[in-house]
Amino acid sequence: MTANAPVIRLRDVTKSYGVGAAKTQVLRGVSFDVDRGELIALVGQSGSGKSTLLNIIGGLDQPDAGEVEVLGVDTLKANDKKRAAIRNESIGFVFQAFNLLDHLTVLQNVTIPSSFARDAKDIDGRGREALRRVGLSDFAQRKPGELSGGQKQRVAIARALFNQPKLLLCDEPTGNLDSETGKEVIDFFRELNAKDGVTLVIVTHERRISSVAKRVIAMRDGMIVETTDEALAAGRAGPT
Amino acid sequence: MMPIGNLARMVTANTLRSRRHFVLSAFGIVIGIATFVLFLASTEQVSSVLEKIFPLDQVQVVAPRASLLGKDISKKLDDAIVKTILTRKEVAQALPRMNLTFPAFGRGDFEGNDLKFEVGGFADGIDGSFVQDDPRIKEQFKDWDAINDPKRVACVPPPDSPTQEVIQSPGAPNANRPAGPQLGPDGQPTFDKDGQPNYGNPCPDPDEYYCDNVDQRCHHRVPVVMSPTMIELYNGQFAKSHGLPIADTDFVKFVTQRGGLSAMRFSIGLGLTTIAGSNTTIHHRPRRVEAVLVGISDKAMPIGMTMPIQYIERWNREFQGEEAATTYSSIIVTLRDKGQLAPFAQWLQDSLDLRLEDSLGQKFATVMFVIRLVLVLISLIIIAISAINIAHNFFMQVTERRRELGLLRAVGATQHDVRMVVLGEAALIGLIGGILGVLFGVAMALGVDYASAHYLPRFPYKPDTWFHFKWWIWMGGLACAAGFAVLGGYLPARKASTMEPAQALTQN
Ligand SMILES: Nc1ncnc2c1ncn2[C@@H]1O[C@H](COP(=O)(O)OP(=O)(O)OP(=O)(O)O)[C@@H](O)[C@H]1O
Ligand SMILES: [Mg+2]
Numbered sequence: 001m002t003a004n005a006p007v008i009r010l011r012d013v014t015k016s017y018g019v020g021a022a023k024t025q026v027l028r029g030v031s032f033d034v035d036r037g038e039l040i041a042l043v044g045q046s047g048s049g050k051s052t053l054l055n056i057i058g059g060l061d062q063p064d065a066g067e068v069e070v071l072g073v074d075t076l077k078a079n080d081k082k083r084a085a086i087r088n089e090s091i092g093f094v095f096q097a098f099n100l101l102d103h104l105t106v107l108q109n110v111t112i113p114s115s116f117a118r119d120a121k122d123i124d125g126r127g128r129e130a131l132r133r134v135g136l137s138d139f140a141q142r143k144p145g146e147l148s149g150g151q152k153q154r155v156a157i158a159r160a161l162f163n164q165p166k167l168l169l170c171d172e173p174t175g176n177l178d179s180e181t182g183k184e185v186i187d188f189f190r191e192l193n194a195k196d197g198v199t200l201v202i203v204t205h206e207r208r209i210s211s212v213a214k215r216v217i218a219m220r221d222g223m224i225v226e227t228t229d230e231a232l233a234a235g236r237a238g239p240t
Numbered sequence: 241m242m243p244i245g246n247l248a249r250m251v252t253a254n255t256l257r258s259r260r261h262f263v264l265s266a267f268g269i270v271i272g273i274a275t276f277v278l279f280l281a282s283t284e285q286v287s288s289v290l291e292k293i294f295p296l297d298q299v300q301v302v303a304p305r306a307s308l309l310g311k312d313i314s315k316k317l318d319d320a321i322v323k324t325i326l327t328r329k330e331v332a333q334a335l336p337r338m339n340l341t342f343p344a345f346g347r348g349d350f351e352g353n354d355l356k357f358e359v360g361g362f363a364d365g366i367d368g369s370f371v372q373d374d375p376r377i378k379e380q381f382k383d384w385d386a387i388n389d390p391k392r393v394a395c396v397p398p399p400d401s402p403t404q405e406v407i408q409s410p411g412a413p414n415a416n417r418p419a420g421p422q423l424g425p426d427g428q429p430t431f432d433k434d435g436q437p438n439y440g441n442p443c444p445d446p447d448e449y450y451c452d453n454v455d456q457r458c459h460h461r462v463p464v465v466m467s468p469t470m471i472e473l474y475n476g477q478f479a480k481s482h483g484l485p486i487a488d489t490d491f492v493k494f495v496t497q498r499g500g501l502s503a504m505r506f507s508i509g510l511g512l513t514t515i516a517g518s519n520t521t522i523h524h525r526p527r528r529v530e531a532v533l534v535g536i537s538d539k540a541m542p543i544g545m546t547m548p549i550q551y552i553e554r555w556n557r558e559f560q561g562e563e564a565a566t567t568y569s570s571i572i573v574t575l576r577d578k579g580q581l582a583p584f585a586q587w588l589q590d591s592l593d594l595r596l597e598d599s600l601g602q603k604f605a606t607v608m609f610v611i612r613l614v615l616v617l618i619s620l621i622i623i624a625i626s627a628i629n630i631a632h633n634f635f636m637q638v639t640e641r642r643r644e645l646g647l648l649r650a651v652g653a654t655q656h657d658v659r660m661v662v663l664g665e666a667a668l669i670g671l672i673g674g675i676l677g678v679l680f681g682v683a684m685a686l687g688v689d690y691a692s693a694h695y696l697p698r699f700p701y702k703p704d705t706w707f708h709f710k711w712w713i714w715m716g717g718l719a720c721a722a723g724f725a726v727l728g729g730y731l732p733a734r735k736a737s738t739m740e741p742a743q744a745l746t747q748n
Contacts (some may be wrong), residue, residue: 055742060650080655081241088652095745099647103257115246116652159651171746 005072006033007167007199008057013066015052015222026052027063028222034201036166039193041210042203044219050203051171053219057201058091058169059083071166088116092160096172098152100144100159107131107140110158117163130158134188150181157188168192170202174209186212242657251664255672258637265633265666266673268626269721272619273677277717278684279615281707287608289703292538293469294601296578297332301325301571301588302597315593317568324592330580331573335539338552339364339569342522342559343513346531347406348506351484354408354434359508362544364569365552371465373537380534383550384460391444391460396420397453398439399429400528406509409450409530413440447505450530461505461532464547467540472700480698495533504533510555522559570597623724626673630666630728638662638736646741655737662733663726670725674718681717682709 015027026049034040042050055061056068059075068075071090075083087093100109111127114120131137134154144152153173160168170189174182190212192198202209210216218226242250255262303315317336325334343360368382399421401407413419419442424430430438443449443458452459471487479486487494495504511526531547540546557565575584581602588594638645645658653661685707692706 051746052742055746058650060646060745061740061742084649084652084654084657087650093650093745097643097745097747099643099650099745101644101647103253112648113651115250116242116648116654116657118243 004035006069007036007038007071008032008034008201009067009069010053010057011067013053013056013063013068015049015056015061015063026222027056029066030219030222030224031066032217032224032227034199036199037193037197038199039190039212039214040201041213041216042201042219043205043210043216044225048219049222050219054169054171054201054203058093059087060093084116088113089163090166092163092165092168094153094156094160094168094170094173096175098144098149098156098176100152100155102144104143105140106136106142106144106147106155109144109155110162112159113162126162127158130161131155133161134158148181150177150184153177153181153185154188157185161192166199168198168200170200170204172203172205174204174206182206183208241654242660247657247660247664250661251668254661255665255668261633261637262669262672265630265669265725266676268629269623269670269673269725270677270680272623272626272724273674273717273721274681274684275622276616276619276720277678277681277709277713278707279612279619280713280716281681281685281709283608283612283615284710284713285703285706285708287605287612288708289701290604290608291601293542293701294599294604295574296599296601296605297575298601299573299575299581299584299599300597301334301573301594302569304593304595316566317571317594318566321592321594322568322571325571325573325588328584328587330575330577330584332576333370333572333574335366335370335572335574336549336568337364337366337541337570337572338549338556338567340552341556341564342511345406345509345512346506347408347509349408350503353482353484355506356405358513359545360513362541363547363552364541364544365547365549366539368548371537371539371546373465373539374535377465377535377537380463381465381548382463383548384463385554386550389460391449392457393444394456395442395451395458397451397456398437400453401435401437402431403435404512405435406507406512406528407436409505409507410437410439410441412446413442448532452529454527459529461530462508462547462551463534464531464545465535465537465540466533466545467538467542468536469542469700470540470544471536472702473543476698476700476702486698506531511559523561524559620720623720627724627728630669630725631731634662634666634729634732635735638732638739641736642739642744643747645736645739646744649741650745659733659737662736663729666725666729666733667722670722670728671718673725674721677721678714678717685709 010033011031013027013030014025016023016025018024030049030053042054044050052061056063056075057070059070059078063076066076071086073082073086075086078086101112104112107124107127110130111123114123114126128137128140131140134157136151136154136158139147139151139155144155147155153176157173168189173189174185177185186206186208189200189202189209193200202213204210214229216226216228217224218228301317303317306314319336322334322336325331340360340363344358344363346355346357346359348355371381372378398407398410411417417438417440419440421429422438432438440446441450443451448460449458450461451457474484475486478484485494508529508531509526510529511522511524531545533545537546553565573584575581581596581599585596588596645661648658648661649655685705689705689707692702693704696702
């Protein structure tokens with residue numbers, strides 16, 4: 001990847017589920033680039049294909065056709081091993097449902113990416129540092145069941161940050177949080193983007209994210225219907 | 241691929257996490273492996289006991305009976321045939337045996353019991369060089385009459401019993417019983433109320449020598465060995481019904497406790513029998529010799545007594561003639577490998593016109609093989625069913641854990657990693673189930689052995705344990721448990737690895 005190559009490059013990405021009469025076309029030719037250091041808000045109605053697109057970017061799902069290049073890797077051509085490796089080393093995921101493993105402690109949840117890395121060093125130290133960044137240093141030995149929703153999401157964010165990713169993919173990260181806690185999370189993302197230069201793509205219904213985003217990409221029925229740049233986004237609400 | 245240490249840690253944590261899942265999955269394996277090792281260990285033990293009684297690499301060469309116009313024309317087993325057999329390269333050893341071919345009758349005192357027993361048909365001879373079981377046997381089991389023995393001094397033999405029975409082996413002289421026969425006022429030998437002569441053994445070393453009534457000289461007692469089967473038979477039925485002590489597994493110790501070798505002596509009335517109407521023609525009037533048990537050897541005939549072959553040759557010649565003294569009753573051939581039995585039998589038939597006695601060992605081995613096969617099949621079926629059970633449980637688990645497995649993919653697990661995690665969990669459950677199964681099997685074996693020791697009556701060759709857990713049995717049990725568990729986990733693991741992580745993770 002050259003210095004100014006885009007972090008994400010999508011060209012005519014299509015995706016459908018099912019076959020025959022039950023076939024639904026979820027993505028109908030999506031193309032856009034995301035540059036390094038951007039904070040993108042991906043908005044659109046329910047069912048418009050946002051999560052599908054995000055999963056394709058993260059290599060958790062495969063498109064039917066088109067080009068997908070993430071961090072310089074052509075995820076269509078790369079094998080499972082290679083895709084797993086960039087997920088492990090360079091991409092962090094944050095989900096609406098947190099997806100913490102209840103049988104592990106908070107710290108173990110945060111450090112779980114190290115299980116799939118060769119020669120991981122100072123695992124607990126890095127895990128505690130990630131927890132400190134989300135303000136949960138005192139909760140390392142708790143179980144997720146003992147935490148509030150906002151705390152759980154912060155643990156999930158700490159987990160996503162554990163390997164210091166270049167790209168953070170968040171699917172409705174504030175969807176299960178009250179507005180106050182949601183605001184804290186958004187502020188945290190903005191800080192992450194501003195201070196550490198992490199590239200973020202955030203699927204959201206939240207107007208506040210749209211307002212802090214440098215760019216808002218709106219989808220409808222599997223297509224990009226609107227791309228507003230930073231300046232525009234600052235001035236008005238998102239399309240939902 | 242994730243590092244193996246991380247895999248092991250994750251697999252262990254996941255397995256210990258759900259006790260219910262673990263118990264449900266491992267239960268069948270535990271039962272299956274327990275029966276598996278139990279069956280294998282018991283058939284192993286029974287086989288080895290049987291093989292001890294009926295060695296598989298030993299066969300008995302006999303001459304088929306044939307007669308023409310009332311004349312016995314059976315092939316004669318002699319030294320020439322032994323030599324021919326020994327030229328075969330598959331033959332490790334050929335041991336000729338000669339039966340006592342005429343009636344004889346024994347009598348001895350054991351623990352105050354007056355024991356009488358047939359010897360004819362229950363005695364044979366083999367060369368001393370084949371019997372080397374312990375130092376005492378090596379020293380004692382030989383033809384004492386062939387050596388120049390300075391103790392072979394003149395003596396007055398005991399008188400024959402008026403009852404026509406063979407008298408017991410007379411004891412050493414003491415204060416009440418001077419050496420030699422005690423004569424009454426009429427100048428005739430006197431007898432006690434049991435019909436035993438009042439007679440002290442006049443020979444030097446009266447425990448080892450007796451006064452022979454033919455050449456009226458002292459002779460070393462005829463050394464005799466008995467097979468372990470005799471001890472088993474003695475312990476199994478005889479000792480109990482006669483109120484006698486059980487022989488220790490260490491026979492030498494047992495003998496020592498009973499007063500040493502001299503307590504194991506007895507008389508043999510050659511040419512005498514208790515079997516009414518026995519009409520064997522004998523060339524000699526009955527006479528008495530004395531014998532002593534010198535040890536236990538599995539070279540001895542299973543039921544009866546075995547002595548150096550020179551004694552049998554001499555007595556057969558004396559009572560039956562030259563033919564009986566030069567014809568072996570059988571030749572025990574030890575093969576270098578039990579697999580060479582068939583070609584050897586064929587050669588024997590074709591070139592010597594001889595055959596092998598039906599080998600009991602072979603028959604038992606076949607029966608045991610079939611029994612073992614059936615038992616192992618039963619336990620394998622149990623294990624296979626538990627593998628199916630594992631598959632079922634893991635399918636449910638994998639579905640329940642979609643989100644967790646999807647998350648692992650999101651943080652960097654490859655499909656292969658996910659598969660290995662699930663397979664590893666199955667293998668670990670199998671392995672732990674296998675260990676528990678082996679322990680359970682061993683515990684059951686201990687229980688059976690305890691019950692056998694306390695509630696089963698003694699019988700010949702009753703083993704101390706019914707099980708022999710050879711290392712390959714429990715290793716095989718563990719391998720089998722892990723193997724079948726992995727087999728059961730295979731399809732669920734495949735399903736887990738091909739599951740789409742995206743959906744599971746984005747659903748609320
Ligand atoms: N695995 C699947 N099989 C079949 N259809 C699917 C699958 N995943 C998604 N879809 C369909 O694809 C369409 C887009 O789904 P997607 O989850 O991407 O929408 P979304 O924009 O994230 O919606 P939401 O805002 O509700 O999360 C929907 O109609 C959905 O039913
Ligand atoms: Mg969605």
